[in-house]
Every structure is written in structure tokens, then in C-alpha cells.
Amino acid sequence: MSIKEFAKGYEPHEVEKRWYAYWEKEQLFTAEDQSPQASYSIVIPPPNVTGVLHMGHALNNTMQDILCRYRRLRGDNVLWMPGTDHAGIATQNVVEKNLAQEGTDRHQLGREKFIEAVWQWREKYGSAIINQLKRLGASCDWGRERFTMDKGLSIAVRKVFVQLYEEGLIYRGNYIINWCHRCHTALADLEVEHEEHDGHLYHIRYPFPDGSDGIVVATTRPETMLGDTAVAIHPEDPRYQNIGHDTVLLPLMNREIPIIKDSYVDMSFGTGGLKVTPAHDPNDFEIGARHNLASLKVISDNGDMTAEAGSYEGLDRFECRQAVVKDLDQQGLLIKVEPYKHSVGHCYRCKTVVEPNLSKQWFVRVKPLAEKAIAAVKNGETKIIPDMWTNTYYDWMYNIRDWCVSRQIWWGHQIPAWTCGDCGEIVVAMEAPQACQACDSKNLVQETDVLDTWFSSALWPFSTMGWPQETPLLKTFYPTSALVTGFDILFFWVARMMMMGIHFMGQVPFKEVYVHALVRDEAGKKMSKSKGNVIDPLSVIERYGTDAFRFTLAAFAAQGRDIKMSEKRVDGYRHFINKLWNAARFSMMHLDRGYEAANLQNLSLPDKWILSRLQHVTSEVTAALDSYRFNEAAGAIYNFVWHEFCDWYLEAIKPALYDNDRRDTLESTRAVLWRVLRDTLVLLHPFIPFVTEEIWHHLPGTDGSIMKAVHPVDAAESNRHQKAEAEMALLMEVITAIRNVRGEMNIAPSLSLQVQVQSDDRHTRKICQAHQDLIINLARLSSLTVENPGQRPKSSATAVVNSASIFVSLEGIIDFAKETQRLERAIKKLAAELTTVAKKLENEGFLTKAPADVVEKVRQKQSALLEKQQKIQTNLDKIKEVEA
């Protein structure tokens, strides 16, 4: 390997392009339909086909990719199922906007042509997000990519709809739903975003028919009064026990409406009178049902007032509000208007204020499905991680209400229901029926509504694997191993997949659900286009490289905490990638072949030590990844690479590598260096796939892709060299102590020092003696002597490590004042520590109640501290003597 081929700095872009193409060409992401290996599977949360990659996707898919690559390296047969979601409303909106620019609209085109236009749009732009996922390094099995509107998935949707209908779990009815006037469709309760608004509370007097006082009601939406069909009071409200009237006169409309008694009314709110508008309020709808009230729809599906609104017909709903208020005021019926904060529902797709509206829709009866989905989590078939989401899941499932699944748009799965034009019979079937089941009429019209997009994505874990056919893929990979998703779609998607998976597959869709946090901006604010604080993942990738970006995401992905992202942080981890690159670059200068078969006996201390530390970090990384603690895995390996491998190991072995006279140590050290670098690359590969693959191909003795390597096994603590770790720790402390003296005494790094170590501990002396080259080299010494305690070398600065006193000879350059100061500071620090330790040991309770090993540990600490303090004190005294 020539250094020329190894650039001084890592340049990601060309490397990323090259290796991604290579992985795809070599089919390294492909899962086997059947395999003797253990199966591991994840289905991707399908991004909207209209989407562009945002930070949430980047985090979500980086995590999945880490897990999948990790499992492949462990030898599993891994399926990461990719695909996109047809995103009914969102996609329709986008295409409609395009049409508007061309001066046309979907109604001019007609349904069929419009759908065609959407498919064309998808052909053209639908792969954008897929390509962006590839930039991120996602190792999905692209050959199996699915789309929720694909033929196979559409069959699954129909099958599910028909079966649920036959089981009585889907029904059609006239109910209050949330209506978006802009998207012109019903929305499920979940699809409504509530937001606090500063509004007004209007108090309106509804007089009795004879014109007397009447009842005062309060409302935030006065325009709905036009559709009132009753006024309700609480049956026990003392204020209304003797009113002597059964009706009031609805102002503006001059309609007599009944006064009804219903315990839903809150007596403590306002005057205790409640206007009832069954067609425009969910509560009122229920009250209306209880009291057989008529429902008058005064707001149309377009958002303007209907003929039922009398003279207000045709006004926009908000204009109408102004008009109604003005008219009431003129008639003296507006008692007062007060500012009022209340929450207003908005469409989650277009942010328009939604209106509760009476409408004929299709619903899924979810209670029975939810019960099983609750049970599956209760009995552990599916585990939600972190656990805090479990309660949120239960809470929602327990309070679940029927799911409105019909949407009045064109882009989506058309509901497989046909109405007979002659007898009104409804036929629900997989295929268009030839004739009406009831009257044999051929006059059948298919339902024009389509299904909620989430209806099809609820089937994703099995529909993508070929269901309703019994495919080998399902057998191998269902239930999936894990689902990785953000909490924002816990209800939308996760809960519904649970219900559908259990109902149709008889098994939960995933064994574990890892719920991750949100990516926010630097200030912790949610990223949004309107705030202008979005960071585009692709621009981050452009600037810093995919690996640096991925490692940043992993490093900050602590469970249960949002990630605050800034480019500065990515830059920090770019340094890490570069560090790794240069460590490899250095290593390559000394490795000309593979050392797979090398005999690793008779190793030097640093060699034994680094192998032991490698073992340790392997345990840490595997344990962390097995429990979705991505940040801990990333942190562990970061520390290992930078601070153990680079800072200590590479520095420690340099003499051996450059010493051509000692072929034996040279070769064994090279072998260890090779082994450690190789395993480190494999450990790192799931996090930073590109740079590790690139280095892998520079590393002699490797064959093919790093993706085919074997992940270092977690052989637990048994392979640790405890002795080597302890010895190395001692040497590191000695070296650090000497460096500390150098730093604090302001001695030029170029000046070689003479050092004497004195210790009455034979073991300490032996280790320092045996590894004096290491100390000399790493602490930049000209000489090192190791002695029994004795005469203190003249003009020296001192440090104490364990039982050893370290004398750094500073003949001619010692600054006694500085040294005195330094030692006094050290003693002061020790004294503080000794106080806390002594306090413990003087505490009777501690001595009797604390575990023996804890007490023993504190005792040992005390004696160590005392010894150290005393040694430093002695040195301090000596200096003062000399000085005096």
C-alpha cells in the first residue's frame, strides 16, 4: 500500500457514490426468501411518495440501517423492506396544485384522467425520496420495493375491507365527522390538530316565544346557531325549574325550538344554557340523538352557508359569523362578548380550520381490534421501547373511537362497495358484482370515496410480503423483528398495524417497537418551513459527508430525548471520521499483508492491552445495539478509537514498528495492529458504512466487501487481559503524571527529561522497569531509573502515583516557587478528598450497615490518599528546606 493512494484527508463524496453502487451491484442488501440463518426483518415506515428527505427520515432510517447492517455482520438473513406511501390527500394536493398552474383542475379532467395524472407525477418525481435514502446509505432490499397503491397491496386492502365488512367491523352511517373544506374530505379524529386560539365567547339571549327573558346561551361559533334545533339545560338546574315555557324562539331564524333537559350540560358554565346544533357539533349530535332532534346542516361542504341558513345562504362561514353577530347586536340579543381562549381543530394536511359536520361515511369499529392489540403488549408479544410509550399506547387504545376511513378524494383505494340504483342495497365485494344481490338489478354504482391512506399502511408489515398469498417471505420474516419509528405516528400507524396484524395474521406485526425522538433545531424548536429553521439533510451530507452525519445522529440519539441538530455538531464528528481515516492511513504504512493466521502469542504489553480493550468495546457496542442505545454504542466506539487506539496504542507501538532489528516483535505487533483495525472497522461499519468500506479495501488480507465480514463476537469478560489492563493503567498514570509536571512547569516539549521512579512496591518497580522504553518514549525522557525509596534527586519536581514517587529532574531550570505552589495545590485537593472519606469512616451507621466490600473500598482509598499526601508533603518539606 502506497501512502500516495491514501489522501491525507478523507474525501467522502466520490467514495460514497462508488461504494453504494458496488453494494447494489453485488446485491449485498438482498434478503433470502428462505435461509438456514436466523431471520431479522424491519419494514420501513414508508415515506410519502411526495416527500423529500427531512431530518426525521434521516434519523429514522439511519437507525434502521445501523440495526440491519449490524445484523448482517452477525450473520443473520436480513430483510429491510422498503417502499413508499401513496399519501392520498397530500399527493392529491400536490398534483392539484400543478394542474392549477397549467390552468386546469381535476374536475375538468375527470376522475380517470386525474388518476392518470397522479401516476404520471409519481413516475416522474416519486423516486426522489428513494434516491435520497440511498444517499443516506440505506441498505434496503430495493428489489422488493413496494408502493401502497401497487396491485398486490391493493388486493390486500380490498380483502381486508371486505372481510371486516362481513365481520360487522366496518359499517356506513350518518355521523358527525371532521370536515376539511379545503381538502373537501372527511378526516379521522386523529387527523385533526388542535391549537389554542384567542377567540370570543358570545352570550346570546334566546327569548321565550312571548318575547320575555328566555335563556342565555354561550358559544364560540355563533354562526352555528342558525342550525340550532334545541336549547338544553341541566335537569336539576335550580335556575330553570319554574320557567313556565317549553320552547324558546331562535333569534334571526324566528324558529320555535324546544327546551330540553340533559345531564350533559354543565351547570357551572355560564348561565347553564346550551344551544344544540346536532349537525355541527359532536356533543350536540349525541344530545340530538337522545332527544330525537332534527339535524339542520347550515354550513355546506364548501364552507359557505346552505339554504337552511335562510337569508345567510351563500355567505362564507366566517363572513356569516360577523353578520350574525352584527344582527344579534342590533336586535339587542347579544348580551356580551368576552375574549376566550379555546382550542380549534385544523386539518393536519393543509392547516385549514376543520368543521364538525354531519356526513355519511364509512367507519371501522375498532374496539374489538384494540382489545387484542392491548393484550399483545400486556403479555409481551410486542415490546415497546422505551417503556414510557407503553402507557401512552394503552391510554389511546382504551379510549379509542370508531375510525372514519372514507375520504372524499380521488387518489387512493376506491372503496369496494356498490349501491344498487334500484333497491338501494349495498354490495361489498372483492370484484365489481354483476348484479344486485337483492333485486338482481344491473344498475350498480361503485362508491366514489377512497380509503384513508393509513388504512393501507396499517397492512404494510404483511401486505408488502405478499399477503393474502402465503408466501415464503411471510413465513421467514413475519412477525418482523423490530419497528423503528417516531412517536408522532404511534397512533396513526403503529397502533393500527398492531390491530390489523393481529386480526389478519393471527400474530403481532413486530416483536419490538423502538420509538425514537424528534430532531429539532439548535434551539430545541421543531423544524418547520414556516419558521425557516429546517436543516436539509442532503445539504449536510454535501458539506460533511454521509458518515459524519450518520454518526452525529447516532451519537445524539439518547432514548427519550429529542435531538438538537446543528451543523456545528456534524462538523465535530467529521473530525472523528478524519481521525479514523488517518489512523488507518498510518496503519497501512506498516501493513503489507493480512495477518489472519498470525500467531498471537508472546505479545507485548500494549498489544495485549489493546486486544483486551477491543474485547471490552465489543461487549459495550453489542450490548448497546441489542437494546437500541445507539448513543452509547457510538460513544463507546468513539472513545475506543480516539482515546485508546489512537492516543495510546498507536503511540505506544511506534518504536516497535520502526525497529527493524526486532523482527519478532515487529511481526506480532503488526498482526495485532491488523486485527484491531479490522475488527474496529467492522464494529464501526453499521454507523459509518462508507469510510469503513473504503478503508477495508485498502487493508491487506481482506476479501470483498466489509459487509461480508464477521462481526467481532462478544466473548464477554473471559477474553479480557485483566493483568495487562492493570499494568498498562499504571504506566499510563505514570506517563500522565510526568506530562503533567512538564505542562505545569512550562517545560518545552522538545526538552528531554531525566526521571527517577522510587517505590517500595516490588511489583510497581518491576513494571516500570520492564516497560521503561514505553515511559521514555511517551513521556519524552532522556533517561529513566527505577529505585527503592531513597535519596531525593536534587532540583526535581515531583508527582505521586500509587506507591511511586516520580522525580522529574529539572537541574538548572526548576522554579521553586512554582513547584511549591503546585504541590500545595495537590495537597489541598487531597485533603478535601480525605475529609469526605474520613467522615464516612467515622460514621457508625456506615461501618455497620454498608456492605463490607464498600467499607473496605473506602478504607483502601483512605490509606492510598494518606500515602500520597504524605509523600507529597515530604517533597514539599524538602523543597522548602533547600530554598531556605
Next chain:
RNA sequence: GGGCGGUUAACUCAGCGGGAGAGUGCUACCCUCACACGGUAGAAGUCGCUGGUUCGAACCCAGCACCGCCUACCA
């Protein structure tokens, strides 16, 4: 209204019953033959507040304060 999370070094965050940690930033010195996207060393914290449990609390419990989020049929 109900629930959840957060509050630890200047910043970002780990730690969650027995020695207050990391990264970034900061200070000093250094272009030492992998890396200045670097090296060596250093300074820096009543672990939000108040009580309680415990021999021992950043960590467990209760209350409070302030942020953030989710949820809800409060007209």
C-alpha cells in the same frame, strides 16, 4: 382537565443509590516522521427549589417552580 418528559461545567448532553463525567468551547504550550479536521496539559459544576426515606441521594419518594410535548366531546 388528564398524562408524559426535561431542569447536571459557558454550550449540548451522558450518568439515575456508594469516588460529579463526555464532547464542543475556553486557557497554556507544541506544525514531534497518521492526523493542526492534530497533540499534551489545565481551569471550570451548592447535579432547578423544599422536605422526606437511607449509614449514604444528582440518582428513590412527596411537594413546588420553570420549560417542552402529547391528549381531551371545557359550550
